Amino acid sequence: MSLLTVRSVNQSYGGSHTLWDVNIDVTPGSRTCLMGRNGMGKTTLLKCIMGLLPTTSGAITFRGSDIGNLSAENRARLGIGYVPQGRDIFPQLTVEENLRVGLGARKDRSRSVPPQIFELFPVLKKMLGRRGGDLSGGQQQQLAIGRALVLQPSLLILDEPTEGIQPNIVHEIGDVILRLNKEAGVTVLLVEQKLPFARRVASEFLILEKGRCVADGTIDKLTDAVVRDHLSV
Ligand SMILES: Nc1ncnc2c1ncn2[C@@H]1O[C@H](COP(=O)(O)OP(=O)(O)O)[C@@H](O)[C@H]1O
């Protein structure tokens, strides 16, 4: 059974129809990479899954339950973590305060940040008192991922986590995604444009073109021909 399913989802921005009958099956334990050129609807789809944008039709289920009418906060409570594109941390708050923001949605109302987050990102522990806005881009991305993990999600959704980040941190982020998946059993759905990163990190892929799914499969099926047809600019 799928952990997350998206069935025939349509979405419009006003009169502009953006997602067309999109279907996705995210199997438990998988690492699915959502790909596609700029403006194809990847972020829009993730926002629909998170409840940050309304759909016009279709169904979204998580662990077999329809979540289509739940608020974004309630979807997060069910165990869906979200790292938005552009990181979106609070620049005026400290690292610790940014992490605590994520605790708001916890079921058990725990007030402490799980120590595993500092094992994954030792840099965050060193910088707990720094303001988010003073961190480097890569450190802000690590903070954004850490904030999503405070909820100990079973599904982690990341929107272009390596965008605009220096190569050594890109590699570290790849390591963290693989560790979370393999050691903590977290299922991953990510948007990624960098092909080597996608091939290293993902187990499955799915390509959106003008708001429609045009290709999917296990990552070994992401051949150069598929890349040429759907991803090259
Ligand atoms: N808030 C918005 N209002 C109107 N159109 C939007 C909005 N956000 C995105 N779009 C449009 O929807 C399409 C898909 O955008 P997006 O989901 O951000 O693409 P991607 O993440 O694949 O680059 C684009 O044509 C974009 O211009």
Ligand SMILES: [Mg+2]
């Ligand atoms: Mg996007």
